Amino acid sequence: MLDDTADGVGLQTNQRASSPKNRYLGSLLGALTSNVGPDVPTRGRRVSVITGHIMSFLLLSYAIFAPHSIALTQGAYLIGLGAWAVQIAATRRLNHKRSPLDIALFGFFACCVVSSFLSYDPLVSIKGLKSPAFFLAFYFVSNNIRSIRFAAFLAALLMTSCLVNVAYSGVTLAKGRGLKIDAIRPNSPFANEVITPGDIIVEADGQPVSTPEDLLQIIDSQRGRLRVKLQRGDAVKEISIPRQAIKEASGVGFDRLGISTSTGRNFRIAGFYSHYETYAEVLQLIAALAVGMLIAIPDKRSAMALFLSAVVFLLTLTLILTSTRAALAGLASAIAVMAVAASRRRVVVASIASLVVMIPLALVAVEHFRGISVFDTEEGSTAYRLEVWREGLGII
Numbered sequence: 001m002l003d004d005t006a007d008g009v010g011l012q013t014n015q016r017a018s019s020p021k022n023r024y025l026g027s028l029l030g031a032l033t034s035n036v037g038p039d040v041p042t043r044g045r046r047v048s049v050i051t052g053h054i055m056s057f058l059l060l061s062y063a064i065f066a067p068h069s070i071a072l073t074q075g076a077y078l079i080g081l082g083a084w085a086v087q088i089a090a091t092r093r094l095n096h097k098r099s100p101l102d103i104a105l106f107g108f109f110a111c112c113v114v115s116s117f118l119s120y121d122p123l124v125s126i127k128g129l130k131s132p133a134f135f136l137a138f139y140f141v142s143n144n145i146r147s148i149r150f151a152a153f154l155a156a157l158l159m160t161s162c163l164v165n166v167a168y169s170g171v172t173l174a175k176g177r178g179l180k181i182d183a184i185r186p187n188s189p190f191a192n193e194v195i196t197p198g199d200i201i202v203e204a205d206g207q208p209v210s211t212p213e214d215l216l217q218i219i220d221s222q223r224g225r226l227r228v229k230l231q232r233g234d235a236v237k238e239i240s241i242p243r244q245a246i247k248e249a250s251g252v253g254f255d256r257l258g259i260s261t262s263t264g265r266n267f268r269i270a271g272f273y274s275h276y277e278t279y280a281e282v283l284q285l286i287a288a289l290a291v292g293m294l295i296a297i298p299d300k301r302s303a304m305a306l307f308l309s310a311v312v313f314l315l316t317l318t319l320i321l322t323s324t325r326a327a328l329a330g331l332a333s334a335i336a337v338m339a340v341a342a343s344r345r346r347v348v349v350a351s352i353a354s355l356v357v358m359i360p361l362a363l364v365a366v367e368h369f370r371g372i373s374v375f376d377t378e379e380g381s382t383a384y385r386l387e388v389w390r391e392g393l394g395i396i
Helices: 020-034 045-065 070-091 101-117 122-130 132-144 148-175 212-221 243-248 253-257 276-296 303-322 325-342 345-370 380-395
Strands: 179-184 200-204 226-232 235-241 259-263
Touching (some): 045 148, 101 122, 212 243, 243 253, 276 303, 276 325, 325 345
Antiparallel strands (some): 179 259, 200 226
């Protein structure tokens, strides 16, 4: 992945230097030092070197936390922006690297500004501009990465860090969440017109439910009506059941509830985020980065190519389990565009084959986890989008 050297000097061949720990530390040190290059300006040299190291450390923090936390990522960016401003003031030099993306990025932000003033509630929309303004992080990153080696190290670190929450998502899915109601007996206290087999009990009396024992303990420890929060597809609703009817029901233990249950796994995973849509957007972007690097790498049998292939597979699979249509469509579009841009027959064939596998899996996941078709005009989010688009076209 990266050369096992520090400042271009090969590591010694003794046992200590060749240990995995020392190779990793040498690679890390070499990547960090490569980002503070020899072209340090004479004016403000010391400040430039210090802020350069600070920004390199913050870029590492940015790569580590980006797949997990918006707050920590923004914190690293804002501190880095301050260090960059100090460096520019001390050296009086702004080495801005122009990019073909400049027009697209600033054009996107300009559209956001215009739409904010034309929205239903301009004050709320204008306050919300801080989110799209985060695109300026692109310039902080692109102008302060000074070597291919450091860029490759950051990319590998970003993808490796993302695999941590992918593993966490797998563990969460394996453990399950809530109790899925598989069957309801006619004389059950849960037999009513609201509850149907397939519903998942996620909470009872405001407490999470993971096992039958959890539900029984909550029932026996409280008084009054039992408040149950049910999940059906994307919808969550709360109902109440007479607790006395449960206590007087025939049977012993869980059997008196008159329901058969299993572990609930019909939910959209969210990683370390509080919402699956945010997680899906992160997965989409990092998976697209991995696909682009995999297409660009010349030796498809190298260790790096195998690592990238594993990252693409795991991140795509996790993205499918979020059942987020826009993010899935975005990744599919990115793969198609990069394959066409590569202009290589093998890449195009491989990309088409991956999409042929990915799209049916995504369709099944959306229907299974959300209980809707991919394009359902009666579904809430689709209906809302169509309404906004119609009104937007009317304004135009």
